[in-house]
Amino acid sequence: MQPIKFIHMADTHLGNQQYNLPERKRDFNKAFNWVLNKSITEEVDFILLAGDVFNSNNSEPETIAAIYQMISEFKNNSMQNLKREIPIIAIEGNHDKSNISTKRSWLQFLAELELIILLSPKTNNKEEYTIFKFVPYSENKKNPGMIRIKDTCIYGIPSYGAMTKTYFPDIYNALPDSSDTFNILMMHFGINGQVINKLGFEMSEDLKLLHKKVNYLALGHFHKKYALPKNKEWVFNPGSLEVTDAREIWENYPRGIFLVEVHDKENPNIRHIPWVKGKSESPDEIPNRFFADITIDIGKNDSSSFKEALSYILESLKIILEKKGTAHLKKNDLELPIVLLTLNGTISYSRLEVNINKLKERIKEKYDVLDVRVFSGSVKSEIDGIVVDISSEKSLEEIEKDVFLQLIEQHPDYEPHKNDIIQLMLDLKSSILDPKKNFDQLRNQIKLWWRSHISLPQGELNKN
Numbered sequence: 001m002q003p004i005k006f007i008h009m010a011d012t013h014l015g016n017q018q019y020n021l022p023e024r025k026r027d028f029n030k031a032f033n034w035v036l037n038k039s040i041t042e043e044v045d046f047i048l049l050a051g052d053v054f055n056s057n058n059s060e061p062e063t064i065a066a067i068y069q070m071i072s073e074f075k076n077n078s079m080q081n082l083k084r085e086i087p088i089i090a091i092e093g094n095h096d097k098s099n100i101s102t103k104r105s106w107l108q109f110l111a112e113l114e115l116i117i118l119l120s121p122k123t124n125n126k127e128e129y130t131i132f133k134f135v136p137y138s139e140n141k142k143n144p145g146m147i148r149i150k151d152t153c154i155y156g157i158p159s160y161g162a163m164t165k166t167y168f169p170d171i172y173n174a175l176p177d178s179s180d181t182f183n184i185l186m187m188h189f190g191i192n193g194q195v196i197n198k199l200g201f202e203m204s205e206d207l208k209l210l211h212k213k214v215n216y217l218a219l220g221h222f223h224k225k226y227a228l229p230k231n232k233e234w235v236f237n238p239g240s241l242e243v244t245d246a247r248e249i250w251e252n253y254p255r256g257i258f259l260v261e262v263h264d265k266e267n268p269n270i271r272h273i274p275w276v277k278g279k280s281e282s283p284d285e286i287p288n289r290f291f292a293d294i295t296i297d298i299g300k301n302d303s304s305s306f307k308e309a310l311s312y313i314l315e316s317l318k319i320i321l322e323k324k325g326t327a328h329l330k331k332n333d334l335e336l337p338i339v340l341l342t343l344n345g346t347i348s349y350s351r352l353e354v355n356i357n358k359l360k361e362r363i364k365e366k367y368d369v370l371d372v373r374v375f376s377g378s379v380k381s382e383i384d385g386i387v388v389d390i391s392s393e394k395s396l397e398e399i400e401k402d403v404f405l406q407l408i409e410q411h412p413d414y415e416p417h418k419n420d421i422i423q424l425m426l427d428l429k430s431s432i433l434d435p436k437k438n439f440d441q442l443r444n445q446i447k448l449w450w451r452s453h454i455s456l457p458q459g460e461l462n463k464n
Contacts, residue, residue: 001182001265002150007039008258010050010188010220011240013095015063018244019338019371023331027289028055029066030334031241031275034286035257036074038273040081041283042259046149047086049116050220050238051093051159051188057105064106071115088116089147092158093188093220112142119156119186121145121174130167132157132174152182152262159188159221162424168206175213182265185214190222191235192419196251198222199419203229215265224253225272236270242288246340246373249291256286278335289370292337294320298379299345306353313343313359314366326368338371339363344378351381 012032018024039047054063071088078086096107111118117137122145124131134145134155146155155175160167164187175185190200200222201207210217211234223240227233239255240248248255256274263269276285296316303309321337329336341363343354360372404422408414414421428446 001180001262004150004152004182004260004262005042005044006046006048006152006260007035007042007044008048008050008218008236008238008260009035009241010218010238011052011093011223011244012049013052013055013240013242013244014067015059016055016242016244019373021371023370024289025063026332027334028242029070031286031288033070033074035241036070037077038257038283039086040074040078043082044086044259045152046154047088048154048184048186048218049088049090050186050218051091052095052220053090053093054096054106056095057097059106064109067106067110068113068115071110075115087147087149089154089156089186090116090118091120091156091186091188091220092118094159094161097159117144117147119145119147119154120158121155130170132167132170134174148181151180152184153178154184154186156186157188161427162420163427164189165201165204165206165420168204168210172206172209172213175210177213182215182262182268183213184216184218185210186218188220190219190237191226191228194226194237195222195224199423201420203235216260216268223248223255224251225255225274227270233270238272241275241286243291246291246375249293249340279333287334289334290337292320292339292369293342294339295342295344297345298343299347303347303349305349306347306355309347310359310362313341314362317341317363317367321367321369329368331370336368336370338373339369341372341374342378343374343376346380346382348382350384351379352384354379 012028014028014032015025016028035047075085078084090107090111092105092107096105107116107118110116120143122133122135122143124133132145135143137144137147146153148154157167157171171185175183190198192200192202194200215234217235219235219237222237223244224237225239226237228235236258238258239253241256243249254272254274256272259271259273261269273284273286275288276282277288278290280287294317296313298309298313301309301312303312317339321339326336341359347354354376356374356376359374363369363372404425405418408418408421424446
């Protein structure tokens with residue numbers, strides 16, 4: 001086969017003004033632009049962008065303008081340096097999809113401007129199955145489902161949420177038997193067990209069957225890098241380009257991009273290029289904002305008040321932060337840190353005295369930092385049983401998930417399917433809020449989901 005070289009990235013979350021900091025929005029752009037430049041240096045044939053390109057489909061004009069400029073410059077630079085364009089081939093992730101206030105996604109807009117190639121199969125939903133059809137890019141440049149580059153065929157499927165697992169057999173049937181090409185399938189979902197407390201799907205027999213027709217399953221969704229199965233890897237998830245959640249620092253997520261070279265389709269050369277805290281001179285590290293992860297036991301110095309503890313905390317931070325030497329740095333400099341400060345220990349005064357806002361204010365006054373996030377849920381008091389943690393990192397989706405979990409746990413029969421049921425409930429909530437909802441289609445989707453997850457006597461499901 002003709003040799004092929006490509007970059008696989010996902011979860012760029014462009015437009016994410018994390019912690020309401022304009023600098024963070026620029027950080028995400030910097031990481032994305034770094035990968036675009038890397039693709040020219042490596043002279044890749046194409047880039048895979050496996051969903052969650054945007055942090056939200058409600059992105060502001062400023063974000064769209066920045067993305068337009070970055071990709072336009074990238075296309076011009078690739079033409080100037082390589083005498084050819086490097087196509088960006090994308091799918092919609094759950095964050096990219098159109099919502100109540102919009103009819104189209106921003107990815108569709110970029111595709112119409114011919115800045116990216118957006119893949120999505122044509123579908124025809126039947127009551128018991130779904131027909132998928134991958135229309136080649138050569139036949140339909142507006143709504144393609146696949147594109148062939150040299151001897152490589154790339155198929156793309158947008159995020160289907162809880163329904164994804166149900167569609168695996170239908171996707172398999174739609175994929176052609178192409179033993180003479182290297183076949184890539186790009187999808188947006190996670191695999192169970194790879195990320196703590198994240199909903200995903202098992203490596204089921206239906207999923208494994210795809211490997212008969214797919215050489216490389218290019219995933220996005222989970223922000224942690226993994227490749228499966230360990231003995232013969234064909235499922236790849238690169239992780240996010242930047243930190244989107246403090247837990248990615250606490251749990252030390254490996255993440256970045258995959259750089260793939262294929263000369264022999266049975267043995268591709270796959271290299272993971274990781275992120276690095278702060279700037280980097282290495283061409284094989286993706287520069288990220290420096291996050292200073294610091295834990296302080298405020299019970300260690302036997303303070304009798306939070307005022308005394310505050311002095312202890314500031315003194316403890318001094319040793320750590322002054323080593324960074326950030327006084328000369330500007331806000332846009334990646335070395336200027338965001339401090340993730342975790343407080344723990346047992347205190348002799350009331351838990352209500354712990355003034356997080358005052359602490360953050362003092363740290364920002366005293367040290368050169370971009371921002372401070374304080375986590376105090378583990379602090380306990382000897383004199384009261386009050387638990388106060390105003391710094392929770394939980395997203396709205398995670399809060400909803402917790403509520404749904406409590407509802408499901410009231411019915412032990414559903415325990416084996418609780419994760420799948422939670423994902424279905426989250427998807428249905430979004431669908432019901434959509435003004436373009438189709439109740440007949442929703443009913444058929446629920447039937448399909450139920451058949452694939454929960455066994456019922458023959459004919460029982462059709463009573464309603």
